[in-house]
Amino acid sequence: MYNAVSVFMENKSGKLAKVTEVLAKNNINIFMIDVDDNGQFGVLRVFTDKPKEARDILFDENFTVALEKSVIVEIEDKVGSISKLFKIVDEAGLNIKDASGCVIEQGSKAYFAMRSDSPEKLEAVLADNGIKILKGF
Template identity: 40%
Template sequence: MIVKQLSVFLENKSGRLARVTEILGENNINIRALSIADTTDFGILRLIVNKPNEAYKLLKEEQFMVSLTDVIAVEVPDKPGGLAGVLKILEPYNINIEYLYAFVEKSSNNALVVFRVEELEKAIKILTDNGVKVLAGNEVYSL
């Protein structure tokens, strides 16, 4: 139920983001979800792709600073308060969410959200024990 996420360190200059997406596109790697956080000097691009290990290797070969991080992808009811309900499940267990972002696509009538948490296996167990669907990597990569 763990999903591999690419984190790419990008200098905040013209063409760097375009180059990453170009490399992925040229190698038939599809972006499933992404987030970018930036400052005036640099940004961190977080990506879920259909072939994470291959993408990692390609970006390394092109001299990008890239890492693979374990995250979870969770189905969240696509209605007001849906995300709050899932977060409330984790709250009593002191699971810290470092960051989260949404997917481009939905799963059935639910939204998909990527969570980076400190205690991954514990969070997965708590969520699944409470009826929240946590998707496996192969499910996410093939959406």
């Protein structure tokens, strides 16, 4: 299981910059970010190769932060990859709450992160279908 670093933040300017600045200063590489915005406040999810370290650094900097289970898969960066992924999920009768992705190497490698009510099951189903699962590095 992969851990996303979830940061609670009020919807105010400069908040995103502050989080990423702190992580950059501490040499934490961010490969993907997604923002779940609820109007007055939001939860920022940071994906990094050092989630536990990132969590501790942000906590020490007085952020409201916690780790959240997430399923991250490595897929080919080509037409039909995501469609294939969702077909597996659909056939297994699983539900995905939100998802985000990013290209790591143009034309060959992409990461795709999913949140689900049953992350363990989702991960198992994808692995059974030969999808490469990213573990916490």
